[in-house]
Amino acid sequence: MRILGIETSCDETSAAVVEDGRHAMSNVVASQIDIHQAYGGVVPEVAARSHIEVILPVIHEALDTAKVSWDDIDGIAVTHGPGLLGSLLIGTLTARTLALTHRKPLYAVNHVVAHTFANFLIEPEPQFPLLSLSVSGNHSHLLLFESLLEYRLLGSARDDAAGEAFDKVARMIGLPYPGGPQIGKLALQGDESAFKLPIARLDNPYDFSFSGLKTAVLRALQHAVGADFRLHSTQIPALLTDQQKADMAASFQATVCQTLVASLGKAYTQYQPKSVVIAGGVAANTRLRQEVSAQLPITMNYAPIQYCTDNGAMIGAMGYHLALAGRTSDPLSLTTNPSLPI
Numbered sequence: 441m442r443i444l445g446i447e448t449s450c451d452e453t454s455a456a457v458v459e460d461g462r463h464a465m466s467n468v469v470a471s472q473i474d475i476h477q478a479y480g481g482v483v484p485e486v487a488a489r490s491h492i493e494v495i496l497p498v499i500h501e502a503l504d505t506a507k508v509s510w511d512d513i514d515g516i517a518v519t520h521g522p523g524l525l526g527s528l529l530i531g532t533l534t535a536r537t538l539a540l541t542h543r544k545p546l547y548a549v550n551h552v553v554a555h556t557f558a559n560f561l562i563e564p565e566p567q568f569p570l571l572s573l574s575v576s577g578n579h580s581h582l583l584l585f586e587s588l589l590e591y592r593l594l595g596s597a598r599d600d601a602a603g604e605a606f607d608k609v610a611r612m613i614g615l616p617y618p619g620g621p622q623i624g625k626l627a628l629q630g631d632e633s634a635f636k637l638p639i640a641r642l643d644n645p646y647d648f649s650f651s652g653l654k655t656a657v658l659r660a661l662q663h664a665v666g667a668d669f670r671l672h673s674t675q676i677p678a679l680l681t682d683q684q685k686a687d688m689a690a691s692f693q694a695t696v697c698q699t700l701v702a703s704l705g706k707a708y709t710q711y712q713p714k715s716v717v718i719a720g721g722v723a724a725n726t727r728l729r730q731e732v733s734a735q736l737p738i739t740m741n742y743a744p745i746q747y748c749t750d751n752g753a754m755i756g757a758m759g760y761h762l763a764l765a766g767r768t769s770d771p772l773s774l775t776t777n778p779s780l781p782i
């Protein structure tokens with residue numbers, strides 16, 4: 441069975457053809473990073489307009505790359521939340537229209553849950569129960585899957601998501617958006633123990649909080665340049681040495697990774713899953729992968745970067761399982777929900 445997966449929840453327009461939920465025949469991603477970099481983050485109106493411009497060419501390229509025509513497509517899966525309303529609307533309206541005109545069943549996919557399905561696009565196939573740490577620019581979740589479509593939330597971010605913290609700290613040390621990959625690169629030249637940063641402790645050991653860490657980074661940087669709390673964060677990069685920037689990148693990254701892996705480790709001990717996966721944009725982080733592999737007594741497999749950051753293939757992979765379960769959506773009435781729960 442071949443599913444066309446469509447993703448437009450944030451700043452990537454993506455479409456993919458996925459066979460049997462396991463094999464991505466194509467995965468086309470049009471990133472808007474260049475457009476948003478000038479503003480230091482995603483501008484929702486600009487994102488929606490850009491999706492409109494590229495969505496049909498992206499879908500056609502996904503079909504061409506997979507060497508299939510509409511006749512070979514068995515269904516269309518689309519992200520209908522959570523995400524930016526304007527961006528989600530472009531994807532869902534396009535998918536609804538295509539489902540009607542090409543007479544294909546339509547499947548509504550939860551973006552956050554779909555991130556985990558990226559790990560089914562690689563070998564070996566994850567086993568159940570499956571523990572998944574899903575960490576992105578807008579969410580940080582620890583999920584326990586009993587089976588493909590039976591999952592529950594063990595914990596989530598109380599405030600800033602992990603990726604958001606990467607993006608904000610990157611700005612404080614003068615790195616462009618998106619901050620995650622930039623911090624990862626710069627951290628290689630830094631000393632992880634240069635700055636002592638706090639790990640938040642919460643009542644639920646599976647919840648995360650990164651806003652205190654972000655403030656701690658700001659205070660440490662103000663202190664490092666000999667200023668007090670009144671120095672605005674935008675003034676800091678010009679006052680830092682290259683070594684101080686690299687040291688903060690390394691110290692911050694190590695603290696985030698230790699925080700995430702501490703929760704993952706506790707959940708592993710409590711639930712004894714057969715497989716553990718990490719998902720979402722932050723799962724592309726090399727240091728996080730090293731920390732997970734070092735701390736968990738299980739052999740880890742990691743999805744390639746293009747399946748960690750937002751992509752249509754993970755939507756197509758989850759859509760396949762919705763298709764098997766007969767969970768179709770009505771193309772005349774499918775709605776979007778920017779804060780769709782798990």
Ligand code: KG4
Nearest residue numbers: 576577578603618620621721722725749750
């Ligand atoms: O999953 P994603 O592409 O979009 C959302 O659903 O949010 O994740 C984007 C986030 C951004 O915050 C970005 O800085 C972060 O993932 N990210 C990384 C890395 N690559 C992307 N964070 C740390 N290290 C990376 N290598």
Ligand code: ZN
Nearest residue numbers: 576720721750
């Ligand atoms: Zn995402």
